[in-house]
Amino acid sequence: MSSITADELEPFIEETAVEHRRGFRHRWYRTPSFVAGVVILGIVVLAALAAPLITKYNPTSQDLLSTLQGPSARHWLGTDDLGRDVWSRLVYGARTDLRVAFLAVVLPFIIGTVLGLLAGYYGGLTDTFASFFVNIVVAFPFYVLIIALVFALGSGTRNIYIAITIVGWVSYTRIIRGEVLVAKRRDYVLAAKSGGLSDFRILFRHLLPNVITQAVIFACSDIVLDILAIVTLGYLGLGVQPPTPDWGNMIASGQTYLTTHWQLSTFPGIAVVFTALGLSLLADGLADLLRPE
Amino acid sequence: MTREPLVKVRDLRVEFQLARGTVHAVDGVSFDVEPGEAFGLVGESGSGKTVTLRALVGLLPRGAKLTGGTIEIDGVDVTAADEDTQRHLRGTTVSMIFQEPMTALNPVMRVGDQIAEEPLVRLGMSRSAARARAIELMALVGIPDPRRRAQAYPHELSGGLRQRVMIAIALSGDPKLVLCDEPTTALDVTIQDQILKLLRKLQHELDVSLVFVSHDLAVIAQTCRRLAVMYAGQVVESGAVEQVFREPRHPYTLGLLRAVPDFEVVRERLASIPGSPPDLAAPPAGCRFHPRCRFVQEDCLAIPVELERLDAGREVRCLHHDQTAADVEREPVIVDA
Amino acid sequence: MPEALLEVDNLHVHYTLRGGVGRRARGKHAEILRAVDGVDLELVQGEMLGLVGESGCGKSTLGRAIVGLCNPTEGTVSYRGEALTAKRERSKRRRIQMVFQDPYSSLNPRMTVKQTLAELLKAHDMVPKDAIDARCRELLDLVGLGSRALEAHPRQFSGGQRQRVSIARALALEPELLIADEPVSALDVSVQATVLNLLEDLREQLGLTVLLIAHNMAVVRHVADRVAVMYLGRIVEQGPVDQLFTDPRHPYTRGLLTAVPRLVPGRESQSTGVVGDPPSPIDLPTGCRFHPRCPIAQEPLCSTEDPVLTGNGHVAACHFAWTERPAAHVPEVVEEAT
Numbered sequence: 027m028s029s030i031t032a033d034e035l036e037p038f039i040e041e042t043a044v045e046h047r048r049g050f051r052h053r054w055y056r057t058p059s060f061v062a063g064v065v066i067l068g069i070v071v072l073a074a075l076a077a078p079l080i081t082k083y084n085p086t087s088q089d090l091l092s093t094l095q096g097p098s099a100r101h102w103l104g105t106d107d108l109g110r111d112v113w114s115r116l117v118y119g120a121r122t123d124l125r126v127a128f129l130a131v132v133l134p135f136i137i138g139t140v141l142g143l144l145a146g147y148y149g150g151l152t153d154t155f156a157s158f159f160v161n162i163v164v165a166f167p168f169y170v171l172i173i174a175l176v177f178a179l180g181s182g183t184r185n186i187y188i189a190i191t192i193v194g195w196v197s198y199t200r201i202i203r204g205e206v207l208v209a210k211r212r213d214y215v216l217a218a219k220s221g222g223l224s225d226f227r228i229l230f231r232h233l234l235p236n237v238i239t240q241a242v243i244f245a246c247s248d249i250v251l252d253i254l255a256i257v258t259l260g261y262l263g264l265g266v267q268p269p270t271p272d273w274g275n276m277i278a279s280g281q282t283y284l285t286t287h288w289q290l291s292t293f294p295g296i297a298v299v300f301t302a303l304g305l306s307l308l309a310d311g312l313a314d315l316l317r318p319e
Numbered sequence: 320m321t322r323e324p325l326v327k328v329r330d331l332r333v334e335f336q337l338a339r340g341t342v343h344a345v346d347g348v349s350f351d352v353e354p355g356e357a358f359g360l361v362g363e364s365g366s367g368k369t370v371t372l373r374a375l376v377g378l379l380p381r382g383a384k385l386t387g388g389t390i391e392i393d394g395v396d397v398t399a400a401d402e403d404t405q406r407h408l409r410g411t412t413v414s415m416i417f418q419e420p421m422t423a424l425n426p427v428m429r430v431g432d433q434i435a436e437e438p439l440v441r442l443g444m445s446r447s448a449a450r451a452r453a454i455e456l457m458a459l460v461g462i463p464d465p466r467r468r469a470q471a472y473p474h475e476l477s478g479g480l481r482q483r484v485m486i487a488i489a490l491s492g493d494p495k496l497v498l499c500d501e502p503t504t505a506l507d508v509t510i511q512d513q514i515l516k517l518l519r520k521l522q523h524e525l526d527v528s529l530v531f532v533s534h535d536l537a538v539i540a541q542t543c544r545r546l547a548v549m550y551a552g553q554v555v556e557s558g559a560v561e562q563v564f565r566e567p568r569h570p571y572t573l574g575l576l577r578a579v580p581d582f583e584v585v586r587e588r589l590a591s592i593p594g595s596p597p598d599l600a601a602p603p604a605g606c607r608f609h610p611r612c613r614f615v616q617e618d619c620l621a622i623p624v625e626l627e628r629l630d631a632g633r634e635v636r637c638l639h640h641d642q643t644a645a646d647v648e649r650e651p652v653i654v655d656a
Numbered sequence: 657m658p659e660a661l662l663e664v665d666n667l668h669v670h671y672t673l674r675g676g677v678g679r680r681a682r683g684k685h686a687e688i689l690r691a692v693d694g695v696d697l698e699l700v701q702g703e704m705l706g707l708v709g710e711s712g713c714g715k716s717t718l719g720r721a722i723v724g725l726c727n728p729t730e731g732t733v734s735y736r737g738e739a740l741t742a743k744r745e746r747s748k749r750r751r752i753q754m755v756f757q758d759p760y761s762s763l764n765p766r767m768t769v770k771q772t773l774a775e776l777l778k779a780h781d782m783v784p785k786d787a788i789d790a791r792c793r794e795l796l797d798l799v800g801l802g803s804r805a806l807e808a809h810p811r812q813f814s815g816g817q818r819q820r821v822s823i824a825r826a827l828a829l830e831p832e833l834l835i836a837d838e839p840v841s842a843l844d845v846s847v848q849a850t851v852l853n854l855l856e857d858l859r860e861q862l863g864l865t866v867l868l869i870a871h872n873m874a875v876v877r878h879v880a881d882r883v884a885v886m887y888l889g890r891i892v893e894q895g896p897v898d899q900l901f902t903d904p905r906h907p908y909t910r911g912l913l914t915a916v917p918r919l920v921p922g923r924e925s926q927s928t929g930v931v932g933d934p935p936s937p938i939d940l941p942t943g944c945r946f947h948p949r950c951p952i953a954q955e956p957l958c959s960t961e962d963p964v965l966t967g968n969g970h971v972a973a974c975h976f977a978w979t980e981r982p983a984a985h986v987p988e989v990v991e992e993a994t
Contacts, residue, residue: 213762217822220723221776221829222749231775235766363844364815477933478711507710508871509930512915534845537917560921578849580874581919582901588856589878591849595814653920 060311066304070297074120083111085118086269094287106290107279115271116293120301122272126183127252130190131245137191138198139241143229145199146206156199163196172255173264181264190252197248198241205237239316246309250302257298273298325393325496325528326352326375332387333370333379340600344370344383346552349626354495357522357529359539359546359560361575365596366549368532372498375530376413377405393495410437414489418501420481424473430484431457431469437491456487461517479510486517490525499531503538515541536579540564545632548572551597551607554626558633565653568629568640570612576652606638614642659736661865662722662752662833664697667731669717673938689938691717693889694731696965699833704859704866706880706897708873708912712934713886715869719835722867723754735833750780753831757838759818763810769796769821770806776828795824798861799854816847823854827862834858835867840875852879873916877901885909888937888945895970905972907950931987944975951984952976 054060073080083101089109096104103112145156163171175189209215210233218228259265260274268275273294280290333345345367352358362368373379375390377397390397393412397405417423425433434453438444444452450469457465460483473481482502489497499518503511519542522529533539539546540560547557548569556569567573577590594611597603603610605620612619618638626634637643669692692714699705709715720726722733727742734740735751756762764772773792777783783791793803799820810818819839826834836855840848856879859866870876876883877897884894885908893906904910911930932949935941941948947958957975965971967978976982 213756213758214764216720216725217754217756217762217825218764220725220749220752220754221779221825222746223775223779227775227779232764236764363846479933507934508873509710509911509915510933512917513931515917535917536845537919540919540921541917564919564921574846576919578846579919580848580852580872580878582874582877582913582916589849589852591853592846593850595816595847655920 054311054315057311057314059307060315063304063306063308063311066300067308068304070120070301070304071124073117074124077114077117077121081111081114081117083114085110085114085271094283096287097289103289103293104287106276107283112276112290112293115276116273116297119271119273119276119294120297122266122270123253123256123274124301126186126256126266127249130187130194130252130256131248133187133191134194134248135198135241135245138195139202139234139238141195142199142202142241143206143233143237146203147210147225147229147233153203156203160196160199163193164200168193168251169255169258173259173262176259176264181259181267183266186256186259186265190255194248194252197244201240201244202237205240206233209233209237243309243313243316246305246312250305250309253298253301253305322354323394324351325354325356326350326358326530327391328371328375328388329391330388331371331374331390332385333367333374333383334386335383337600342599343552343602344599345374347388348547348549348552348554349388350547350554350557352496352528352530354528355522355526356545357519357531357543359543360530360532360549361534361536361539361546362549363534363575363596365551365599367552367599368549369500371549372415372500372530372532375496376409376415376498378415410441410492410494412492412494413496413498414492414494415498415500416482416485416489416502418504420478420485421473423485424481424488426473428472429469430471430473430476434469434484434487434491437488441492452491453487456491457484459490459521460484460487461513462487478506479513482506482510482514483517486514486521490521490527494527496528496530499529499533501533502531504533504535511538518542536564536575537581548575551602552599553607553636554634555608555636556634558630562633565651566644566647567652568633568635568643569608569637570614570643571608573643573646573652574611574613606636614639614646659701660698661701661736662697662699662867663732663734663737664695664718664722665732665734667692667695667697667718667721667733668729669714669721669726670729687938690889690940691937692721692728693937693940695886695889695891697884697891699865699867701832701865702859702863703881704855704868704879706876706883707867707869707886708871708876708883709886710871710912710934712888712937714889714937715886716837718886719754719837719867719869722833723752723835724749725754746780750829751831752833752835753826753829754835754837755819755822755826755839757841759815759822759842762822763818763825765810768807768809769824772821772825773828776825780829782829791828795828796821798827798858799824800850814847815843816850819843819851820854823851823858827858831864833865833867835869837869838871839868841871848875855879873901873912885912888934888940890945890973891965892946892974893970893972894965895967895972899970903970905967905970905977906946906974907952908946909972911949911951944973946974949987951987952982953987954982 087110089105091109092105093107093109094105095101098104101111101113103116106112141156145153171193172189175192176185179185179188215228215232218232256265257274260272261278263278265274266272276294277291283290329349331345331348335342335344348371360368360371370383374385379385385398392408395404395408397408431450431453434456435449438452439446439449454465454469457468462468462480462483476484503514506514515538531539531543543560545558546560546563547554548571549555550571556563556567556572563572564576567576574590574592578592580589592611597607605622606624609615609619616639624636624638626636628634671689671691673687673689695718707715717726721728724740724742724744732739740748770792773795774788777788777791792806796803796805801817801820813821840851843851852875855866858864868876868880880897882895883897883900884891885906886892887908893900893904893909900909901913904913908930915930930949935948943959943961944963947953950958963973963975965973
């Protein structure tokens with residue numbers, strides 16, 4: 027058919043001398059931050075999942091005869107002012123906080139990404155509109171807004187989700203919008219346009235897969251922010267309500283005993299730091315791995 | 320009167336380490352550059368010409384390692400020298416012009432200051448003397464109204480002017496050797512013409528040597544006296560431009576020449592070279608060009624081919640270069656009108 | 657009389673920079689970038705027109721306006737007599753397709769070749785569902801790629817191969833007009849020829865009409881039937897390729913031709929090259945746009961009167977295109993606005 031010399035002379039699978047960074051699959055174990063993050067987070071997640079197996083006591087059952095006991099063979103980390111086993115509360119607290127944090131990220135991610143796509147792609151009024159709200163939310167510090175919202179809405183897990191969603195979508199929109207502004211000028215998007223493909227198709231088949239990585243990386247650090255927010259709210263008594271264990275309210279109730287029974291506040295505190303560290307390392311590692319060449 | 324070559328490259332080897340193997344980006348390259356001579360390094364992507372150039376000034380990209388051979392510039396063995404000696408050479412004896420002036424110039428520094436930097440810092444001139452020298456250089460490279468232009472920032476100048484500024488910077492240290500890394504590839508053709516004429520003029524007036532890397536054969540034809548054609552990390556042909564272009568002896572050189580669309584020679588159809596450059600981590604057995612060669616024969620696959628000396632200063636890496644010669648006889652590459 | 661497939665009539669594409677309300681309130685003009693500033697063009701079925709010019713001349717913008725990727729500010733683009741805007745229906749889009757310059761960004765890195773091709777075939781119902789695979793193979797065969805390419809991702813291809821995939825994609829919709837926007841500029845020399853020869857072959861085989869946008873004049877000489885030279889948003893010369901190259905009538909064309917380096921060693925180009933840098937398309941010179949850089953510009957004519965395209969078949973926009981040419985001089989290089 028064509029007079030061009032046959033393609034047998036040009037086998038194309040990775041023939042050129044250009045260095046091709048191997049895919050995610052091959053590199054993840056060589057990225058120290060990613061591995062460290064997975065390990066640390068893995069410990070926390072496993073502990074949370076295996077909660078019933080590694081604790082002897084129910085985290086909410088009180089034993090008013092053995093309050094404020096130090097660490098012992100029976101109660102590994104002692105008991106709190108209501109006689110509840112601190113270790114159980116710590117482990118079940120992980121369950122609560124991790125669950126809430128991971129779930130809290132989902133809605134902002136979805137809403138923020140879609141808005142960012144639309145704002146970046148269509149520009150004009152859509153962009154002005156979206157940017158208007160983004161600028162308003164961004165003007166306030168994250169935690170201040172969250173706390174104010176929960177205070178206004180009332181405490182409890184459901185309102186935490188609502189507050190975080192109202193505030194959290196903004197970052198995703200900014201990130202995605204920025205990426206889309208660049209990506210929409212790429213030739214393959216222009217080609218899709220001139221090929222008569224629908225806007226919907228272009229947005230979700232051509233743009234989205236190529237801009238989502240930055241949002242995913244941000245989501246990992248967002249979970250950290252959310253965990254800290256939840257813990258802070260718990261500390262202020264606005265978050266997860268007792269008797270459900272939460273590192274925040276554990277730290278708060280342990281405060282009064284800081285000089286005598288420091289372990290009541292300290293261990294939850296360490297747990298927060300440890301988890302946040304794991305997530306941050308994971309986010310870092312992911313950023314390294316997913317970075318386009 | 321023969322002078323000692325200014326640059327002596329012997330058996331240069333540069334490697335990259337990749338997950339899938341070692342890439343021999345430069346695999347045994349040797350050439351000489353005389354003082355005051357323009358020498359061309361021609362090749363396509365992956366040929367190793369840019370890496371060779373950067374090795375000359377010690378600016379190898381991250382991950383690249385010089386694993387063999389020697390480079391002697393102005394009597395100094397650069398490969399064996401320590402970092403200090405190398406740094407001392409850069410800017411004064413050897414300087415470089417890059418392809419993209421926008422990235423090669425400091426965006427937050429006035430151009431006059433950038434040109435004056437070398438004389439000020441390295442040559443020990445006073446501030447006023449360095450400024451005067453900068454203006455002198457700007458005039459030399461053809462920048463109109465140099466006194467006023469010296470105050471400008473790079474983004475305020477057009478592409479052509481920026482390229483001239485870069486040339487001025489390269490000349491500010493009174494170098495003997497200027498390395499040119501595709502300096503006109505990113506320019507419009509009329510600006511390219513101006514810059515090439517400028518480089519030719521400067522080269523003659525100041526008696527500097529040029530090593531000019533390009534993939535554009537016509538640019539090399541207009542600028543250089545001698546050249547080396549590189550393919551897959553090796554020199555496959557070298558000699559005087561006049562000779563190599565009129566009477567190429569390597570099938571790759573011939574293929575390149577026949578693929579260039581040119582005014583003087585209007586062909587029926589543009590010739591192309593089938594296939595693509597080899598994977599430098601696993602080059603073909605025997606002659607590296609053999610999978611794409613029109614004249615390939617059995618013995619081309621057997622053992623790696625060495626450079627054969629045809630004449631004084633003329634070398635070719637091909638077992639059957641007479642085939643290429645015969646083809647040129649039949650159908651000359653360059654037909655003088 | 658061959659039919660005019662494409663007609664571009666007095667096309668303008670202007671971009672407003674810094675034209676905000678605040679600026680206008682202060683009495684300052686909005687800055688307008690006149691990318692395309694009054695272009696008339698006609699393409700006859702089956703021909704290849706080479707559109708050449710340097711950066712900023714508007715050739716790419718013109719190509720995009722024709723294919724419907726940007727909206728004209730003024731003027732029309734008509735296809736077979738019917739006016740087209742950027743908002744054109746799917747069926748109209750099929751007729752004109754584009755091949756882009758950068759092989760590394762013209763294919764979606766996350767889609768295989770087959771997905772890229774099939775997507776278009778499906779969107780336009782080009783073939784019944786069970787014939788999609790076969791059609792994809794046919795398209796690849798047209799551009800000289802084996803069917804192994806179907807399941808590969810763009811990153812596995814070389815630059816030249818990617819351009820061929822791009823061409824296959826452009827052909828998927830069976831267009832009549834192909835706009836090739838600098839299709840070989842980013843490729844190695846030996847590969848350029850492959851792609852150019854391919855375009856030639858396809859033109860013959862499929863009866864395509866091609867608008868080849870290029871900055872390399874030598875390339876255009878080899879493959880085009882007619883050539884149009886653009887400068888600062890306008891066509892300054894147009895004509896059959898041999899005529900234009902052997903007898904250029906506009907000083908800019910002459911300058912372009914002499915500026916191209918020749919393969920013949922040591923043959924220095926004559927000095928009627930063009931001096932100075934192209935002025936910005938925002939702040940245009942008065943009169944003839946080329947006069948500040950022109951070696952034959954005459955005062956006061958050239959700085960006050962804007963010449964129009966004159967001639968028969970071979971046209972040029974210069975006061976001295978068809979008359980006695982004034983002696984050449986080196987123009988004063990003008991201060992450029994920063």
